[in-house]
Amino acid sequence: MLRRLLLSLCMLPAFALPASAADSLRLTDVQVVDVEQGRLLQRDVLLQDGRIKALLAPGEQAAGHAGATETLDLGGRYLIPGLWDMHVHFEGTELVEDNALLLPVYLAYGITAVRDASGSLASTVLQWRSEIAAGKRLGPSIFTSGQKFEGVDSLWEGDREIADREQMLSGMDEQQALGVDFIKITENTLPPELFLDTVAEAHRRGLLVSTHVPLGLGIFELAEAGVSSIEHASYLLRLGNPDEAAIARAVRAGELTAEAANARYDRGFDQATANAAYARLAQQDVAVTPTLIGGRQLAWLDETDHSNDAFLRYLTRQFTAKYQWRIDRMAGDTEAQRAARKVRYRQIAAQLPPLQQAGVTLLAGSDSAALNTYVYPAQALHDELGLFVEAGLTPLQALQAATINGASFMRLGQDYGSIAPGKRADLVVLDANPLADIAATRSVHAVIRGGERFDRAALDALLLAAAERKQALEAARQP
Numbered sequence: 121m122l123r124r125l126l127l128s129l130c131m132l133p134a135f136a137l138p139a140s141a142a143d144s145l146r147l148t149d150v151q152v153v154d155v156e157q158g159r160l161l162q163r164d165v166l167l168q169d170g171r172i173k174a175l176l177a178p179g180e181q182a183a184g185h186a187g188a189t190e191t192l193d194l195g196g197r198y199l200i201p202g203l204w205d206m207h208v209h210f211e212g213t214e215l216v217e218d219n220a221l222l223l224p225v226y227l228a229y230g231i232t233a234v235r236d237a238s239g240s241l242a243s244t245v246l247q248w249r250s251e252i253a254a255g256k257r258l259g260p261s262i263f264t265s266g267q268k269f270e271g272v273d274s275l276w277e278g279d280r281e282i283a284d285r286e287q288m289l290s291g292m293d294e295q296q297a298l299g300v301d302f303i304k305i306t307e308n309t310l311p312p313e314l315f316l317d318t319v320a321e322a323h324r325r326g327l328l329v330s331t332h333v334p335l336g337l338g339i340f341e342l343a344e345a346g347v348s349s350i351e352h353a354s355y356l357l358r359l360g361n362p363d364e365a366a367i368a369r370a371v372r373a374g375e376l377t378a379e380a381a382n383a384r385y386d387r388g389f390d391q392a393t394a395n396a397a398y399a400r401l402a403q404q405d406v407a408v409t410p411t412l413i414g415g416r417q418l419a420w421l422d423e424t425d426h427s428n429d430a431f432l433r434y435l436t437r438q439f440t441a442k443y444q445w446r447i448d449r450m451a452g453d454t455e456a457q458r459a460a461r462k463v464r465y466r467q468i469a470a471q472l473p474p475l476q477q478a479g480v481t482l483l484a485g486s487d488s489a490a491l492n493t494y495v496y497p498a499q500a501l502h503d504e505l506g507l508f509v510e511a512g513l514t515p516l517q518a519l520q521a522a523t524i525n526g527a528s529f530m531r532l533g534q535d536y537g538s539i540a541p542g543k544r545a546d547l548v549v550l551d552a553n554p555l556a557d558i559a560a561t562r563s564v565h566a567v568i569r570g571g572e573r574f575d576r577a578a579l580d581a582l583l584l585a586a587a588e589r590k591q592a593l594e595a596a597r598q599p
């Protein structure tokens with residue numbers, strides 16, 4: 121029998137019971153959202169052994185199926201593939217439990233996979249990844265970069281700091297031995313040459329590699345070295361300057377300061393130049409994770425009161441305390457600086473339609489992290505999708521960025537990302553049609569994850585347990 125699960129948040133031995141191989145679940149009166157073609161299909165969906173066995177016309181019998189079939193009438197609702205948040209962080213060595221309690225919350229928000237773009241908890245995240253995969257912990261499937269590569273004395277906690285090629289190679293050996301899902305590289309103190317060499321080495325080893333863009337490297341130098349995705353669309357604005365490659369070379373040669381380079385980028389944005397570069401980026405198969413919501417939250421901080429945000433019921437005081445540094449840093453901003461922040465946000469968001477038009481694969485990632493102010497885990501992916509549509513993408517394009525695009529990017533398109541026979545039964549039932557209004561992704565009625573099934577009451581129980589866990593953690597820390 122498929123088991124309905126009403127479970128507590130800790131380790132879950134009860135999970136191990138598999139459904140009988142012959143038994144299956146048939147979802148009826150449901151509109152299947154075809155995320156590849158953007159169509160609604162009136163099909164029953166037959167699930168067995170945690171996978172989609174067949175899509176059937178209503179009333180049609182499954183060929184060669186002998187076992188008992190349980191039926192679940194979904195009352196005309198909409199079925200989408202589980203959502204993937206392609207950019208999250210688990211941050212804070214003192215916040216392990218605060219992050220852990222959020223894992224079931226992802227499921228309750230319809231998110232069945234997250235890509236961890238590295239934080240300070242690399243070994244813990246690897247452990248969560250295997251516990252979740254083994255059914256011992258409740259949460260989304262995790263894909264993680266492990267420790268990210270940085271230079272010596274970077275500002276980041278828990279990263280892999282390398283001084284030369286030797287250290288880069290041994291670092292990559294270790295990351296590979298741990299079985300990380302991709303390599304992440306950022307630019308705080310990593311010199312451009314070593315940064316580029318790290319990209320090339322990861323690519324040579326057949327690993328996916330996701331990066332920021334240092335001022336001393338041109339975006340096409342990275343593309344040619346084999347970068348798989350650029351994280352944060354803000355970097356792409358540099359492509360609006362026809363001299364981007366020369367500016368990067370000048371920075372690298374020490375002929376141009378970072379400040380001077382940024383000033384040149386700020387002055388010289390040309391959309392037609394950017395569009396031509398986006399087409400090249402698409403040809404080179406470089407994906408982009410825009411991560412709009414973080415910049416949006418900061419730019420509108422001056423006119424938004426977050427003190428009563430409902431999501432705070434899942435976040436400990438210690439977790440949200442990390443928000444403060446950005447708030448403090450912006451406290452002295454002038455009127456002009458505040459206005460410039462909003463202009464910049466709009467300029468970045470405006471790049472999404474041309475990127476999509478050029479054929480660049482967009483990945484929906486929230487960048488949620490304790491360090492990212494008011495970017496709430498799980499909820500922020502839905503916010504991000506809303507911003508994609510506000511920026512000019514269609515609801516279908518936004519939905520693709522959170523389903524099929526992520527699965528294909530991770531080279532797991534055979535198993536995930538759409539509703540098709542043979543794929544994993546990671547499914548979300550929505551009350552409303554997401555192709556008509558992307559806000560429908562928030563109307564989660566049920567979640568199916570492999571052989572596990574969570575109705576609305578079960579999802580609410582997960583959320584309640586997370587809220588209670590948050591309170592217990594705070595109470596235990598009272599002096």
Ligand SMILES: [Zn+2]
Pocket residue numbers: 207208209237487
């Ligand atoms: Zn990030």
